[in-house]
Amino acid sequence: MFSDTANPPSPARATAGFPWAGYLLGFALGGFFDGILLHQVLQWHHLLSAVESSAVQDIRVQILADGLFHAAMYLVAAGGLWALWRSRRRFAEPGADRLLFANALIGFGVWHILDGVLSHWILGIHRIRMDSATPLLWDLLWFVVFGVAVVAVGWRLRRGGGAGGGGAGGGRAAPVALTLAVLISGPVAALPPPGVTTVMVLFKPGTTVPDVFAAVAAVDGRTVWQDPSGQFWAIDLGEKGNPRALYRHGALLVSNTLLPTGCLDWFRT
Known part of the structure; x- marks a missing residue:
């Protein structure tokens, strides 16, 4: 009842x-x-x-x-x-x-x-x-x-x-x-600003530097920056790069769903 x-x-x-x-x-x-x-x-x-x-x-x-x-x-x-x-x-x-x-x-x-x-x-x-x-x-x-x-x-x-x-x-x-x-x-x-081709990528724990370079090569990108842990990278994908493809190569998180990456300019020294 x-x-x-x-x-x-x-x-x-x-x-x-x-x-x-x-x-x-x-x-x-x-x-x-x-x-x-x-x-x-x-x-x-x-x-x-x-x-x-x-x-x-x-x-x-x-x-x-x-x-x-x-x-x-x-x-x-x-x-x-x-x-x-x-x-x-x-x-x-x-x-x-x-x-x-x-x-x-x-x-x-x-x-x-x-x-x-x-x-x-x-x-x-x-x-x-x-x-x-x-x-x-x-x-x-x-x-x-x-x-x-x-x-x-x-x-x-x-x-x-x-x-x-x-x-x-x-x-x-x-x-x-x-x-x-x-x-x-x-x-x-959640998208990056227009014209910005750099994304921040967090790779899975245990991903080695050679693994990261292999992932970057697979998407025809280039590395821009990395943190000391080697798990967090800034990758320039160029005009035709596909950030979603990084998930097939060990990426845990690609930041174009979190951060307007044009703000990276504020952190460059």
Whole structure:
């Protein structure tokens, strides 16, 4: 009598996550937006670029930090997609599109507010534009334009009322658009910047230097850098190189799924 089959969740409980779907998807898109624009296209900062500790400046630590950041955004996005699927009964309700889009804008803006307050000013792990003589100006500009202003627009849209969708399938436009945005921007945020052909490769324990050179030769690449352990290498694949092929030659992890490798320029001496 206490089983879920005997007492299925009520429709109200099943659709209760609809507002959170928007918040979570918008928050994840905010993280992906930063990864694509600031890390890849503009290459203005790295996640831990303002941390001066020599241990943190180790490229392996930097890659781990960026990987954890992307993993966290994927988890948030997955949570948003799950909440969206669970509350799909609400898609046809009048105003569903408006509410979902408004909540996504709020989530997007909250990401930038949280990033500004926590990452830029409290923890100080990076600034928006590390090479600027006035980093605070860029921090404030980003905080206001992509944080406060976007939250204000989302809040106004949420409070504006009126039917933003609904009816015969009309309320499905925003869910479909947000789902596609997350599914596209997530992988794009993990790609290296355009024109960068260097990838960071972690080889399996026990891989010898001759094994690494054999792997590099198999993909027509060249070695650029290695760490003292001999397990972690920077490999230039050229314009036509296929990083996935390295997995067939002992690679445990290829970093174009974790780190915009254009940031390697910051670590060259």
